[in-house]
Amino acid sequence: MARILITGSSDGLGLMAAQLLARQDHEVVLHARNESRAAEALRSVPEAGGVVIGDLATMEAMVEVAEAANATGRFDAVIHNAAVGSSEPRRVVTTDGLCHVFAINALAPYLLTALIEMPSRLIYMSSGMHRGGHASLDDLQWEHRGWSGSQAYSDSKLFVAALAAAVARHRPGILSNAVDPGWVATKMGGPGAPDDLALGAVTQAWLAVSEDAEALASGAFFFHQRPRAAHPAIHDESFQAALLAACVAISGVSLFTAGQGG
Numbered sequence: 241m242a243r244i245l246i247t248g249s250s251d252g253l254g255l256m257a258a259q260l261l262a263r264q265d266h267e268v269v270l271h272a273r274n275e276s277r278a279a280e281a282l283r284s285v286p287e288a289g290g291v292v293i294g295d296l297a298t299m300e301a302m303v304e305v306a307e308a309a310n311a312t313g314r315f316d317a318v319i320h321n322a323a324v325g326s327s328e329p330r331r332v333v334t335t336d337g338l339c340h341v342f343a344i345n346a347l348a349p350y351l352l353t354a355l356i357e358m359p360s361r362l363i364y365m366s367s368g369m370h371r372g373g374h375a376s377l378d379d380l381q382w383e384h385r386g387w388s389g390s391q392a393y394s395d396s397k398l399f400v401a402a403l404a405a406a407v408a409r410h411r412p413g414i415l416s417n418a419v420d421p422g423w424v425a426t427k428m429g430g431p432g433a434p435d436d437l438a439l440g441a442v443t444q445a446w447l448a449v450s451e452d453a454e455a456l457a458s459g460a461f462f463f464h465q466r467p468r469a470a471h472p473a474i475h476d477e478s479f480q481a482a483l484l485a486a487c488v489a490i491s492g493v494s495l496f497t498a499g500q501g502g
């Protein structure tokens with residue numbers, strides 16, 4: 241039996257992955273952004289081993305979520321699922337002065353990776369839209385560009401896939417992969433999404449626990465349990481280094497010195 245933390249697991253694909261893993265008798269710890277959603281999540285997954293609460297839009301809450309997760313014990317796998325979509329009609333700024341999409345979709349996975357005791361497996365939820373992401377860090381907070389919700393989302397999903405590849409490169413003993421769940425009919429994907437919803441949560445759950453040879457890869461980009469070609473910037477070491485440096489500058493936390501060893 242494995243212990244798995246799934247961020248953003250009060251609904252959508254995170255909840256589906258939690259239910260799937262719980263049915264396989266793994267211990268799942270849920271995450272929700274507030275008490276109300278936490279109660280809903282526990283009703284949906286009564287077998288869950290608990291729930292950590294915090295809105296990942298702020299760095300203070302990111303730290304609190306990491307501390308609460310660590311207090312429950314070490315995880316075998318963490319699925320970084322929490323995200324916001326591409327539909328924000330204007331640039332929203334968090335209390336930290338960060339672009340909302342960047343904060344939740346890119347910085348939160350970075351900071352949680354740095355602060356949560358390193359598991360054996362890390363899974364980062366990306367998107368097929370990452371291929372339209374701009375491999376540029378010049379205006380991460382959208383302070384100078386005209387706002388585009390879809391572009392901000394695509395960029396963030398490129399960043400999180402590059403984070404997965406960077407962790408795989410720097411930590412060869414850890415299995416770290418990114419996942420495209422497909423365009424599925426969740427609240428984020430919308431009712432007209434064409435891909436199979438039933439398959440949307442399978443790959444991340446499989447990567448979290450499976451001993452199949454294919455699931456023991458690291459540094460890959462998966463779609464429906466198969467490696468798939470991804471944006472070339474993901475494996476560009478200079479881009480990875482620049483992204484990590486930008487996250488350090490924003491958060492003050494280094495990915496590989498914050499209790500992660502080495």
